[in-house]
């Protein structure tokens with residue numbers, strides 16, 4: 543481990559299953575932590591569906607290598623990024639085993655991160671060997687877990703919590719995403735996936751609850767446009783900034 547890497551805090555963002563908003567949270571957390579004065583970098587280790595180049599709007603840009611190490615790609619939010627999506631052709635499915643994924647991740651983490659003091663790692667979803675290898679090899683200082691309020695996602699999140707325990711990586715806390723649907727026409731809040739389940743699960747697992755993000759079409763649209771909500775102000779950005787403050791505390 544290089545001296546540079548020892549000083550940098552590595553924070554993993556994980557989820558028990560895919561599609562719960564892990565990548566969305568990671569990108570917005572990166573922007574919100576940068577607003578708090580940190581120099582933040584982002585590693586997109588989601589080998590099954592690397593989406594950070596789209597969310598952060600630097601799709602198509604390729605990292606260059608210097609002295610056999612990758613140079614992260616800048617995004618317009620001042621967040622340098624390295625993604626599995628930068629290493630493979632868009633749309634190509636990856637079926638990697640633990641060692642291969644571990645080696646690719648080493649390239650992304652042991653890169654020229656310069657003065658980055660906080661490196662967020664968007665982990666692949668689930669609790670397999672690939673994830674365990676990654677956690678054991680890189681020993682993040684902590685992990686943020688994201689889940690929807692649904693029972694099944696919650697069971698998976700609890701399993702992911704066990705994975706972090708096994709790797710001896712402390713869980714910083716749980717985030718509830720897609721909690722409450724805000725109607726784009728009338729602004730009324732309804733609960734398609736239920737609400738509050740993650741907070742209850744956090745209590746049961748004796749883990750901190752970091753906050754709740756509503757299911758809001760504007761979040762998906764902003765992410766698809768490379769304009770994550772945390773780069774703005776107002777109600778859409780607020781939950782991400784609140785969560786970042788707790789992660790940073």
Ligand code: ADP
Nearest residue numbers: 560561562563564565566756757758761762765
């Ligand atoms: P994961 O990384 O867990 O697979 P993503 O962050 O890629 O999940 O999110 C899956 C999809 O859901 C994306 O289209 C994203 O824009 C959308 N999404 C995530 N969180 C929200 C939310 N709170 N409201 C609306 N759409 C969301």
